[in-house]
Amino acid sequence: MHIAPEPAAQDVISLLKACALPVADIAAGSPVQFFGIRSAGTLAAVVGVELYPTAALLRSLAVEPSFRGRGFARSLVRFVESFAASQGVETLFLLTTTAERFFLALGYLPVSRVAAPKAIQATSQFTSLCPASSAFLAKRVATAA
Ligand SMILES: CC(C)(COP(=O)(O)OP(=O)(O)OC[C@H]1O[C@@H](n2cnc3c(N)ncnc32)[C@H](O)[C@@H]1OP(=O)(O)O)[C@@H](O)C(=O)NCCC(=O)NCCS
Numbered sequence: 708m709h710i711a712p713e714p715a716a717q718d719v720i721s722l723l724k725a726c727a728l729p730v731a732d733i734a735a736g737s738p739v740q741f742f743g744i745r746s747a748g749t750l751a752a753v754v755g756v757e758l759y760p761t762a763a764l765l766r767s768l769a770v771e772p773s774f775r776g777r778g779f780a781r782s783l784v785r786f787v788e789s790f791a792a793s794q795g796v797e798t799l800f801l802l803t804t805t806a807e808r809f810f811l812a813l814g815y816l817p818v819s820r821v822a823a824p825k826a827i828q829a830t831s832q833f834t835s836l837c838p839a840s841s842a843f844l845a846k847r848v849a850t851a852a
Pocket of ligand 1 (some may be wrong): 726728767768769770771774775776777778780782783802803804805806807808809810824848
């Protein structure tokens, strides 16, 4: 399995739409970076991350239905955790309505929205795209200096 930066916005949008995830804020100049796993040229799985100085938002995790259950999502989450830590991020945050137990199993913990860093509170996922009923989770990813 090879994880690589995913610059093909149209493929990302198609996969996210097929998985019923929001795409409204994905456009040129958007702060989100995508990483994906391709199989025979097809985008099988994707994850997005918005990096801010000491925090990041993990978002847009989607696996095409026929590729689920092979560990792709778990690998993408671990990849983003390492990538974010390498960029100086201390804590990864995320909102989810559909996969809370998946992230709890990977060490994420529920946190209060009011305690979120301002940069995270200002993201479009936080302010408008994810419903207020979404679980808000966080995980410390900083590696010891
Ligand atoms: C959630 C999703 C990304 C998981 O992808 P995947 O490739 O099947 O996941 P993996 O193979 O890496 O992990 C499988 C494990 O996660 C669990 N899992 C998968 N989807 C889950 C979900 N929605 N909630 C809780 N656990 C889930 C499986 O039971 C399995 O657990 P096990 O190893 O203990 O048996 C995929 O189902 C998906 O794209 N869903 C639609 C989009 C979505 O809801 N994304 C999350 C938005 S933040």
